[in-house]
Structures are given as C-alpha cells and as structure tokens.
Amino acid sequence: MDLYLWIILIAIAAGLVQGLSGFGGAALAMPLFTLLMDLQSSVVLVTLLGLVIGALNLWSLRRGQWHFNHLQRLTVSALPGILVGVFSLIVVPERILLTILGLLLVGQSVYELGRFTMPRLQSTRLAWPTGAVSGWLSATVGVPGPPVIAYVAMQGWKPAERKAVMVAFLMILAVFTAGGHAAVGITSAATLLHFLVATPPLVLATLGGIRVFERMGVRGQAQVVNLILLAVGVLLLYEAFVRS
Numbered sequence: 001m002d003l004y005l006w007i008i009l010i011a012i013a014a015g016l017v018q019g020l021s022g023f024g025g026a027a028l029a030m031p032l033f034t035l036l037m038d039l040q041s042s043v044v045l046v047t048l049l050g051l052v053i054g055a056l057n058l059w060s061l062r063r064g065q066w067h068f069n070h071l072q073r074l075t076v077s078a079l080p081g082i083l084v085g086v087f088s089l090i091v092v093p094e095r096i097l098l099t100i101l102g103l104l105l106v107g108q109s110v111y112e113l114g115r116f117t118m119p120r121l122q123s124t125r126l127a128w129p130t131g132a133v134s135g136w137l138s139a140t141v142g143v144p145g146p147p148v149i150a151y152v153a154m155q156g157w158k159p160a161e162r163k164a165v166m167v168a169f170l171m172i173l174a175v176f177t178a179g180g181h182a183a184v185g186i187t188s189a190a191t192l193l194h195f196l197v198a199t200p201p202l203v204l205a206t207l208g209g210i211r212v213f214e215r216m217g218v219r220g221q222a223q224v225v226n227l228i229l230l231a232v233g234v235l236l237l238y239e240a241f242v243r244s
Contacts, residue, residue, distance in 0.1 A: 011198035012205040019209020030142045046142035054171030073127035081135025086180040098240045101141040105233025108146045112226040118153040138173040
C-alpha cells in the first residue's frame with residue numbers, strides 16, 4: 001500500500017482516539033509510524049501532529065479548569081527533560097528507545113484496564129519529576145502521556161479537569177519538543193511533507209472524536225482504546241526483541 005495512504009489511515013485512527021479520550025493519539029500513532037519510517041522521523045512527525053491535536057482539544061476545553069499552578073511546575077521541569085531527550089534521540093540506539101516505548105504502552109494500558117486506585121496527593125510536589133520525565137519521553141519516543149496520566153489521577157480532580165490539564169501540558173510539550181527537534185536538524189523536508197499529508201484527516205477525525213466525547217459516555221470506548229494500545233505495545237516489544 002502507498003506510504004501516504006498508510007499515513008492518512010494512521011492519522012485518522014490517532015485523531016479518533018485522541019478526540020474521544022484526550023490521550024492515546026500519539027501512543028497509537030507513534031509505533032505504527034515506526035513501521036513505515038525510522039524512529040527519528042516518526043518522533044518528529046508525531047510531535048508536529050501533537051500540535052494540531054493539542055490545538056483542537058484545547059479549543060474544545062476552553063472553558064475548563066486548568067489548574068495553572070500545576071501546569072506551571074510541569075512545564076518548567078519539562079524543559080530540561082526535553083533538552084536531554086532531544087540528544088538522547090540522536091545517540092541512544094533505536095532498539096532501546098523502541099523497547100521503552102513498548103513498555104510504556106503496555107504499562108499504561110494495564111493501569112487503565114486494571115482500574116488501579118492511585119493514592120490521593122493533592123499537591124504539586126510530584127509535578128517536578130513528572131514534568132522532567134514527560135519532557136524526556138516527548139523528545140525521545142513521542143509518548144509523554146503516561147507520567148501525566150498518573151499525576152492527574154492522584155489529584156482527585158473531575159474527569160473534565162484531568163483532561164484539560166493533560167491536553168494543555170501535552171500541547172506545551174509538543175511546542176518545545178518540535179522546536180528542539182528543529183534546532184538540532186532532525187526535522188527533514190520529507191517529514192514536513194508527511195505532516196502536511198496527515199493533518200487534514202487528523203483534524204477531521206479528532207473533531208469527530210470530540211463530538212462523540214461530548215454526546216456519549218466514553219467509559220467503554222476508553223477500554224477499547226486501551227486494549228488497542230496494549231496490543232500495539234506487545235507488537236512493538238516483539239519487533240524490538242524477537243525480530244531485531
């Protein structure tokens with residue numbers, strides 16, 4: 001199948017997932033893109049698409065409660081993580097980074113499917129390590145969500161508040177990560193072309209997912225999303241360990 005058709009299909013799937021749940025779009029798209037192109041190009045592409053997804057989700061949540069004190073600490077601590085992550089993407093072997101990505105997907109899916117109860121910690125103390133790790137993950141494997149998901153789960157917020165903080169922080173991460181990738185010269189013309197091809201279907205699919213989120217209960221849909229992410233994570237680990 002043509003490369004651009006695969007990119008479009010992946011963008012549609014990622015947009016639907018992200019619009020429905022507020023997370024998971026990058027987690028789904030990233031490993032699938034690595035089947036089509038090298039890891040660096042995949043991370044850059046997912047980061048750029050994250051800007052589009054973030055903008056759409058932010059608009060849908062513009063009346064949400066943002067908890068700016070948490071966002072500020074998450075963002076400040078993420079910046080050094082992104083800096084280290086950009087250079088890690090260049091020097092760390094691809095197999096190691098793909099293994100990390102696979103473990104992240106499996107861990108996140110098991111956590112969500114198992115409905116584990118996180119301890120309540122209504123403070124900003126964990127914002128510093130959460131932001132740093134998320135920044136590093138954003139720059140190296142394009143999937144910064146799992147630490148943030150755990151962090152907001154410990155704050156005792158309502159679902160809409162959790163989604164608002166996650167979406168806002170992931171958007172901020174995408175902006176700085178994209179800048180870091182461009183600064184070190186790993187954002188290629190080919191990747192920019194792939195981004196232009198993927199953006200229209202991504203926008204339409206994300207808007208569709210947001211509309212469903214606003215009109216329907218998404219508990220069962222979230223379970224389906226996590227089952228998909230679990231399967232993709234296992235496949236990625238198989239590729240990294242067995243076929244490498």
